[in-house]
Amino acid sequence: MESVEVAVIGAGPAGLSASIEVAKAGAEVVLIDENNKPGGQLFKQIHKFFGSRAHMAGIRGIDIATQLLEECEKFGVKTLLDTVAFGLFEKNKIGLVNNDKSFFLQAKKIVLATGASENVLNFPGWTLPGVMGAGALQTIMNVNRVLPGKRILMIGSGNVGLIVSYQALQAGAEVIAIVEAAPQIGGYGVHAAKIRRAGVPILVSHTVQQVFGSDCVERAVIIRLDEKWKPILGSEKKLKVDVVCLNVGLTPLTELAWMVGCKFVYIPALGGHIPIHNWNMESSKKDLYIAGDLTGVEEASTALEEGRLAGLAIAESLGYLKGEKIFKRKAEVRKRLAALRSGPFGETKRKLKESFMQGDEWKENE
Amino acid sequence: MNKGLKFTGVLSEEELKKCPGYPSEERFKKGPVAVIECIQEIPCNPCEVACPFGAIKVGDPIINLPVLDEEKCKGCGLCISSCPGLAIFTVDMLYSKTKAVVSFPFEYLPLPKVGNEIEAVNREGKIVTTGRVLKIKNPSKNDRTPVISIAIPKEWAREVRSITIPQEEKEERIIERS
Numbered sequence: 347m348e349s350v351e352v353a354v355i356g357a358g359p360a361g362l363s364a365s366i367e368v369a370k371a372g373a374e375v376v377l378i379d380e381n382n383k384p385g386g387q388l389f390k391q392i393h394k395f396f397g398s399r400a401h402m403a404g405i406r407g408i409d410i411a412t413q414l415l416e417e418c419e420k421f422g423v424k425t426l427l428d429t430v431a432f433g434l435f436e437k438n439k440i441g442l443v444n445n446d447k448s449f450f451l452q453a454k455k456i457v458l459a460t461g462a463s464e465n466v467l468n469f470p471g472w473t474l475p476g477v478m479g480a481g482a483l484q485t486i487m488n489v490n491r492v493l494p495g496k497r498i499l500m501i502g503s504g505n506v507g508l509i510v511s512y513q514a515l516q517a518g519a520e521v522i523a524i525v526e527a528a529p530q531i532g533g534y535g536v537h538a539a540k541i542r543r544a545g546v547p548i549l550v551s552h553t554v555q556q557v558f559g560s561d562c563v564e565r566a567v568i569i570r571l572d573e574k575w576k577p578i579l580g581s582e583k584k585l586k587v588d589v590v591c592l593n594v595g596l597t598p599l600t601e602l603a604w605m606v607g608c609k610f611v612y613i614p615a616l617g618g619h620i621p622i623h624n625w626n627m628e629s630s631k632k633d634l635y636i637a638g639d640l641t642g643v644e645e646a647s648t649a650l651e652e653g654r655l656a657g658l659a660i661a662e663s664l665g666y667l668k669g670e671k672i673f674k675r676k677a678e679v680r681k682r683l684a685a686l687r688s689g690p691f692g693e694t695k696r697k698l699k700e701s702f703m704q705g706d707e708w709k710e711n712e
Numbered sequence: 713m714n715k716g717l718k719f720t721g722v723l724s725e726e727e728l729k730k731c732p733g734y735p736s737e738e739r740f741k742k743g744p745v746a747v748i749e750c751i752q753e754i755p756c757n758p759c760e761v762a763c764p765f766g767a768i769k770v771g772d773p774i775i776n777l778p779v780l781d782e783e784k785c786k787g788c789g790l791c792i793s794s795c796p797g798l799a800i801f802t803v804d805m806l807y808s809k810t811k812a813v814v815s816f817p818f819e820y821l822p823l824p825k826v827g828n829e830i831e832a833v834n835r836e837g838k839i840v841t842t843g844r845v846l847k848i849k850n851p852s853k854n855d856r857t858p859v860i861s862i863a864i865p866k867e868w869a870r871e872v873r874s875i876t877i878p879q880e881e882k883e884e885r886i887i888e889r890s
Contacts, residue, residue, distance in 0.1 A: 393796070394758075394796035394855070394857070395796060396754055396755060396756040396796050396797070397755055397756060397774075398755065398756075398757055398774050399757050399758045399760070399761045403756060403757065403758050403796065404758035404794055404796055404855075405855075406855065406856075515820065515877060516819060516820055516821075518879070520879070529714070529719070530714075530718045530719050531717075531718055531719065531720075531721060534752060534754055534797065535717035535718065535721070535723075535751065535752045536749075536750065536752070536754075536795075536797025536798065536799045537797065538717065538721030539717065539721055539722065539723065539749070539797075539798075539799065539835065540797075540798045540799075541721060542720070542721040542722050542835060542836055542837055543833060543834075543835060543836075543837050543873055543874040544820075544837055544874070544877055545833065545836075545837030545838070545876070545877075546837065548720065548721045550714075550719055550720075685755050685773055685774055685775075686755050687755075688753075688755060688773055688774075688775045689752075689753035689754055689755055689775035690752065690753055691752075691754055692754075692755060692775075
């Protein structure tokens, strides 16, 4: 069985930044991803990111990905692509499959950065071709460069729904409407504002009732909801659409963490079951670190910083970084995380995460 | 129905009045000025660095709303493409006797051409007037966020924030009772 110092599972923003930090410190890293290209969802993020100018704000996700891949190359991160991690076992053994062959890899330290997957919503007609996740539409448009339809109905007004609607407009589709079951828009106002300027209606307290078509989506019926989220009969509207896009939240991909016996908490607002972790991004299992959406669904920018933190903590525990230097570096990253989690949107998630975070030593030392 | 950004995606008049990046009446009268339509505290500050005159202040923490220093702002528009939220515009009320110039970010293709007659839209995407394209700036520094300047009748300068997006033959939007 082959062995490495550090194995990182998932090559999205969290996995990439963790790998970079570990490799930069001098450790040997293998970065594993089931896709044929690293980058996770970053390569479909063609919009400019929010955040601090000092740390990649105002840069498009796709360019951040390119930058991160260059750093991986520079610091000698090894990548295993088209490789699925099917299991995590005692003694830090990872079960992998590549090209129909399975094998094991043993690592001193492991980072799980498996991300999250899109939730679905069930309604009559939801299995018709043309009903898809917002993330799926984004991949089809921006990575595969295919527009799967011309008239889109977006369900959900979170940032993903708003951004993907905008990108569908850029790709030349029409967005017929965005419906939101809650009485207010979920995502950032600025994203909503640019969609409105493009003439797209955003209907709050509305949901999709059913979708129909003979062999693909042809029409959708939306309906207004009262203050108790009950459909108001008679308020139905029929829309001619060919794509119905679902933006109804994400669920962390926790299978490997469950398998190896991590302790979990259940926090719906962070996406459901979350492996408990501390401010070094260590899970309850020895040698196992976690970062990114797996630790509670947030933004790509927070995933990047969490990955960095995990990478630094691992470099420290392996003895590559010591003393004042590592303390300072971790404090910087934690400060940036705190900044990203401030304000009305970030605050809630910060509080939820702090509710189970242990080993809060950075706060005591501030 | 509830008004305002959170409910409609459109800033209400009240919200604009309270917004620290929105210029005063007097400042509008003095010529080109940045209009920063940012009212939610999100962690973001690229606009602050983009201004060569130090007229935009976010400070620490970066969730502070950007504050416009009306005296320092020259209305140059360098901040427009820096905003990831596409929420910054410039307005020049002194362009001519009857016309004002509105500049805005526009990330749709194909771009119009200088001199084109265009349909100008308000914050709800409604066509409110027509105008003419004066300038299109898209240097590499804008990172693929072109900035378009249009001349429109003065009375619409507070409302016009974009133009209709180019579209192939589009079918009528069909919304019917089932």
